[in-house]
Amino acid sequence: MLKFAPRTSTATRVSTPPPSGGAPVVLENLTRQFAATRALDGFSLAIEPGEFVALLGPSGCGKTTALRVLAGFERPDVGRVIVDGAEISDVPAQRRDMGMVFQSYSLFPNMTARDNVAFGLRLRHQRGAQRRSRAAELLELVGLADHVAKYPHQLSGGQQQRVALARALAIEPRVLLLDERLSALDAKVRAELRDQIREVQQRLAITTVFVTHDQEEALSMADRVCVMSRGRAEQIATPSTLYSRPATPFVAEFVGVSSRVNVARTGDSVELFGRDVKIRGDDFRLDLAVMDALLRPEDVDVEAAADGLGVVTHRSFLGATTRLEIGIGGEAVKADVASSDADGFELGTRVRLSVNARDVLVTEQRPVR
16 A cells, blocks of 8 residues: 655655556547537547646637547547547446546535545445545545545535545546536635645546646646647647747637737748747748737847837736736737836836747738727
8 A cells, every 4th residue: 555645744644545557548530519519620639648638728619528528428429539548439438437527526415525535436335444444545635634524515615626536536547537627716726726636646647637728727737738729639738838839829829928910021030120030830831921920928028218119008017027018010019027127117118129039920910800
C-alpha cells in the first residue's frame, strides 16, 4: 500500500491505493450530428497513459460532446473510441471503467460524504468494512477527513466538489473525466481545487480529460490542451506552446490576449510601427496585400514621446505589470509595462510603439462593423 502525505498536514500520512496506471486513449475521426448541428466534425485526439489533457473552447465547440462520447453517454455517428488498445465505441458507459465528475456534483442528498464515496463500491459488492475504509482514505486524500459524516447540504460547494472527485476515484478508474467542475466556485476556491486536483491526478497516474471554457484552468492544470472550434481540434499542444506559438488566429485570440493591427504586406513580412516583421509559418502564402497582425501585449514596447502617434486611453493594474490600451490609427493596441514604470504612462500620454517579436501571426482583416 503506497502512502502519501496530505497537503493539509505534515504530521499525518494518508494511505491510498496503488496508482491505477492510466490507460492510453484515442479518439479517432469522431463525427456527431444533432439535427442540423454538427457537434463533432472529424475530431481526433490521442492521449498518453497518465496524461492530463484539457478540452478548451467556447460554448458549442464540441468539447462536452467529445467527453460524452468518450464516457459512453453519446455514440458517434462516425469514428472510433479506443482505450488501452481496445475499441470501446459500442461498450455501454457502465462497463468502460471510467470515473466521471459531473458539473452538477450529483451527490445523493440523503447520504453522508463517506456513503456517497462508497456508493460505487457497494454496487461492485465490496464488503461494508472495506468500502467504508476506502471511502475514508479517499476523503482524507482530498482534504475532507473531518467531514466524512456530513451530508451534502452541510458542505460548501468546494467540499462537495471534493466528495464528487473522491467518489469518482473510489472505483480505481483508468480514465478520469471532469466536466467543467470548477466553473461554479469563487476564484480562491477554484485556485485551491486546481492545485489539489492536479496533485491527486499526478499521484495516482490516472489518464484525465478535463472539459473547460476557462483558459486559466486549462493552462494551469493540463499537460496538453486541445483547443476546439466547430467540432474540430484547432491546436493540440502544451500550455506554453499554445500561448507563445498559436497555430491559428482562432487560438491566438481565444488563448490569452491579442490585439489586431491592420498591416501592409511586403513579401514575406508585414510593416508594423515602422519595422518589417516576418510573417509566422506559412501564413505568408495568404494572397492578401493588406491583413491583420495579432500581437500579444508583451510583444509591444512602449516609449513616451511627444511626437508619438499613439495615445494611452486605458490602464489596468495587474500586479507586477500594468496593461495599457493605446489608440493608434483608429485601432486599440494592448501593451504590458512594468508597474514600477507605469506612472510615466498616464491617460492621454503620447507614445511611440515598436514590436519586439521575431515574427507575427497574420490573418484576414476583420470586417468593419
